[in-house]
Amino acid sequence: MAVEINKIKSKISRNLETMRTRLFSFIGLVVVVLCACVGCNSKQVYRETIDFADNTWLKDSVVRFYVDVNDTTQSYDIAFSIVNNDEYPYSNLYLFTDIIFPSNEYVRDTIDFILATPDGEWLGSGWSGYSNEFQYKTNVKFPQIGRYVFVFEQAMRCTNSSCGVAGLQSVSLSMAKK
Numbered sequence: 001m002a003v004e005i006n007k008i009k010s011k012i013s014r015n016l017e018t019m020r021t022r023l024f025s026f027i028g029l030v031v032v033v034l035c036a037c038v039g040c041n042s043k044q045v046y047r048e049t050i051d052f053a054d055n056t057w058l059k060d061s062v063v064r065f066y067v068d069v070n071d072t073t074q075s076y077d078i079a080f081s082i083v084n085n086d087e088y089p090y091s092n093l094y095l096f097t098d099i100i101f102p103s104n105e106y107v108r109d110t111i112d113f114i115l116a117t118p119d120g121e122w123l124g125s126g127w128s129g130y131s132n133e134f135q136y137k138t139n140v141k142f143p144q145i146g147r148y149v150f151v152f153e154q155a156m157r158c159t160n161s162s163c164g165v166a167g168l169q170s171v172s173l174s175m176a177k178k
Helices: 001-041
Strands: 042-050 063-069 077-082 092-100 104-112 130-140 146-154 168-177
Touching: 063 168, 104 130, 104 168, 146 168
Parallel strands: none
Antiparallel strands: 042 168, 063 146, 077 130, 077 168, 092 104, 092 146
């Protein structure tokens, strides 16, 4: 009887060791896959997020992103992201935008970002807000080496004394190699 118990204990011990080895192999595989996935976005060269106090973008709060460009032969895609919540009172967001070159020349534009469907359903995804990413500029080649400043100013009509728009949590700018 004692011999059989020892055989059973030995078999259980071997099975536990096999299971432990398989578990560590599986964990190692998961770590390798996650590292590979993180490395998949290695084309991204810039990303910055600016959060708004009290989830309100004030009219006089101009957002600036400073991007250093070292290669005038490379093409880039530039994306602008907005996170809004249910307190945002509109279905779109108008912005005035400037791109200021290292030579202090600039390009100005007005953009309308659509954040909800015509029936009022929010676009985007997320847990604490609705995150939308828009292709701001595609296939851009910068003409000069140096620091570029991307300026964004909310251009919604004033409905209160501060001209603030509630329900906007953050904005981001990202740039990736083409």
